[in-house]
Amino acid sequence: MFSYRIPLRQWITTVVEYLERELGPAFDGFSAFVYFLVDNLKEGMLFLPPIVLILLIAALTWYMAGWKNSIVAFLGLLLSENIGLWEAFVETLALVLSAEILVVTVGLPLGIWSARSDRFNSILRPILDFMQTMPAFVYLIPAVMFFGLGLVPGVVATFVFALPPLIRLTNLGIRQVPIELVEAADAFGATEMQKLLKVQIPVARPTILAGVNQSIMLGLSMVVIAAMIGAGGLGEDVLRGIQRLQVGQGFEAGLVVVILAIILDRITAGLGVRKNAAK
Amino acid sequence: MEDKITVKNLSKIFGNNPGKALEELRKGKSKDDILGEMNHKVGVHEVSFSVRKSEIFVLMGLSGSGKSTLLRLINRLHEPSGGEIIIDGTDLTKLNKKQLREFRRKHFCGMVFQNFAILPHLTVQENVEFGLELQSVDKETRAAKALEVIKMVGLEGNENSYPAELSGGMQQRVGLARGLAVDADILLMDEAFSALDPIIRRQMQDELLEIQDRMQKTIIFVTHDLDEAFRLGNRIAIMKDGKIVQVGSAEDIISKPADDYVKAFVEDMDRSAILTAASVMHPPEDTAFIGDGPRTILRKIRKKGLTGILITNTRKELKGYVRAVELADYINQHKDSENIPMDEKLIHETAATDQNTPLSDIINLYTEHEYGPIAVTGDDNKLKGVIVKGAVIAALSESYSHPENGKSLDKNL
Missing domain, CATH: 3.40.50.300 (P-loop containing nucleotide triphosphate hydrolases)
Structure with missing residues (x-):
């Protein structure tokens, strides 16, 4: 239709290359930090004998979500160990947890900020829409450019993908705090910080924790995709199953992902309702 | 009593330019105009009062x-658009x-x-x-x-x-x-x-x-x-x-x-719960002193055209109520004597209440006491005023609704 083609791809490439060149040291530093985080988590969990970690996770599930869920978790974890996917399981767990730590560190303040500033919120919202609708595979390219191959770009891609729901739900939760509660705090002479810490965040807690839950689930869905850039873990086994058309192997790994998803979902869903529930 | 909070010309206008809206309002534009033309809502408009x-x-x-x-x-909690709020000498709007x-x-x-x-x-x-x-x-x-x-x-x-x-x-x-x-x-x-x-x-x-x-x-x-x-x-x-x-x-x-x-x-x-004795009582002009003697008291009753009278001592402390009929009989029995003393039996105990009693309670007093008006007294038992039945009924009837048609009998009062 037109003889002129907008050089969009050149622009993007230029920007990403420019960032890579200019911010290289910063990316390296960040990369080292993420590696430190995820590697320690992984090694720490692998250091324990499988049965100890299985019992610990089952106990945590019991505490957060009751004995029925705990039994499901316990049996599921035993199965994972039995079919030889224990190390992959731990690797994936470390990846998801590291990504979630980053998500909470970044997402919570951004969510709070956008709840307090309509202007910031109106800037942030289209960015979040963009982040959520962009196919997850696309994140892999810059992640690899900035962080190379391996666990770190996997964590970063997962982080980017899982960030929006926490920001959105934190924003929503704080905005939904009844106006009278905020007025009451103001009327007693609360500072902005007191209002935030003693009223807004505690009251928004269930919604914020629903955001944490959502972002963990999204993070898990990124596991297989992240395996494409060498993040390892269960995703790698699924990928191998695809490449070699080994349906059994692929399903086994997929099943363990489901088990992990169930456990993380029950535990984090429990967080939201625990304290506010009236006896 | 001391004023704790004084509010002067306090206004609140919701909108982007409350200052301008307030100015227009002062020029005489109505609230509806402000809402229609400027899309500003007038919440509070130049209010002044003080709280003790x-x-x-x-x-x-x-x-x-x-x-x-x-x-x-x-x-x-709302930022005033204009005016002052003074609490204990501090103008809150200046803080x-x-x-x-x-x-x-x-x-x-x-x-x-x-x-x-x-x-x-x-x-x-x-x-x-x-x-x-x-x-x-x-x-x-x-x-x-x-x-x-x-x-x-x-x-x-x-x-x-x-x-x-x-x-x-x-x-x-x-x-x-x-x-x-x-x-x-x-x-x-x-x-x-x-x-x-x-x-x-x-x-x-x-x-x-x-x-x-x-x-x-x-x-x-x-x-x-x-x-x-x-x-x-x-x-x-x-x-x-x-x-x-x-x-x-x-x-x-x-x-x-x-x-x-x-x-x-x-x-x-329900006016009877709000109006008090003080609002319906008359000044205690028509009273007699206990030392006045029966004939003087009777003359006083007749002169005022009453059926009886409240008796006080010289310090205005309430003593009771005397009925004209009984007093006349008594005088008749002793018509030979020059100076008859007042008989204690003639002085009936009367209903007394204080100034803050609501009318609803006063109505009950009428049913409990047979004779006379109701005396209004202070803490010291001194007579402050008198309530006659008519005054109570008049005060209540200002809002009296007819039970059958539910309409107010007298809208003009």
Whole structure:
């Protein structure tokens, strides 16, 4: 239709290359930090004998979500160990947890900020829409450019993908705090910080924790995709199953992902309702 | 009495350019014009009044009259568009953010809301401690103070309950206790009892009055319920369209409504509960002294055309009531004597009441006592006035509705 083609791809490439060149040291530093985080988590969990970690996770599930869920978790974890996917399981767990730590560190303040500033919120919202609708595979390219191959770009891609729901739900939760509660705090002479810490965040807690839950689930869905850039873990086994058309192997790994998803979902869903529930 | 809060020309206009809207309003544009032309909503328009120390001042009006907005202007939850708010000599509108926060901590017992606005994740005790915690009061002091007010509002034993476990009335007690726990003296209450069912509401009103007796806070109470306003308010401000139409005691408002709006408002009130002895009594001109002697007393009764008369001693202390018929008989029996003494038996005990007794109670006195008018006396038993039946009926009939057609018999009074 037109003889002129907008050089969009050149622009993007230029920007990403420019960032890579200019911010290289910063990316390296960040990369080292993420590696430190995820590697320690992984090694720490692998250091324990499988049965100890299985019992610990089952106990945590019991505490957060009751004995029925705990039994499901316990049996599921035993199965994972039995079919030889224990190390992959731990690797994936470390990846998801590291990504979630980053998500909470970044997402919570951004969510709070956008709840307090309509202007910031109106800037942030289209960015979040963009982040959520962009196919997850696309994140892999810059992640690899900035962080190379391996666990770190996997964590970063997962982080980017899982960030929006926490920001959105934190924003929503704080905005939904009844106006009278905020007025009451103001009327007693609360500072902005007191209002935030003693009223807004505690009251928004269930919604914020629903955001944490959502972002963990999204993070898990990124596991297989992240395996494409060498993040390892269960995703790698699924990928191998695809490449070699080994349906059994692929399903086994997929099943363990489901088990992990169930456990993380029950535990984090429990967080939201625990304290506010009236006896 | 000393003024605690003085509000001068206070206005609140919602919109992007309240200053301009206020100017237009001063030039004589109506609220509707401002809304139509500038899309600014006038919440409160140039309101002035003062609240006395330790009184319950009620802001009363229908929804949209600006009463809740006005309440929120007083502690600057809403930023005033114009005017002054002077509390204990400080103009609140001149304070910066930090000063305002300090001022709120020192002078305001927070606020009590219609929907309680207590924190769902905290226990009763923690909720009550909230205001103190914001001021970094240490834990022991906080707990002691909280326990004290929890007792006062009757929540003992529920310290560790969560709000969701409490009934509405109990939740509102928490809201009230939270305000009372703070060492400040202005309590703002926004439709505080409106969400409660009638019996609980009544109970809470009584308790508030009881607590107020002890605590002597300066309370501004917003309500749309006239009964509540009259029960609680030492003085009541009736609001309409962002302005105060009338300020006065319940009796002032009932007996001298400022305009038709107020009149229509108070028309259906149970006047007998609000009007007091003082508003219907006559000055005690027609009395006789106990030393006057029977003949003099009888002459006095006849001259005034009465059927009897109240007797006092020279210090104006009430002694009783004498009936003309009996007195005449007595004089007849002793018509030979020059100087007959007054017989104690002729002086009947009479109904006496004090000035603040509502008419509803006075009506009962009529059924209990056979003779005479009702004497109004002070604490010292001195006669202050006399109430005759006719005056009570006249006062009540101003709002009397005919039971059959439900229409007011006399709209003009």
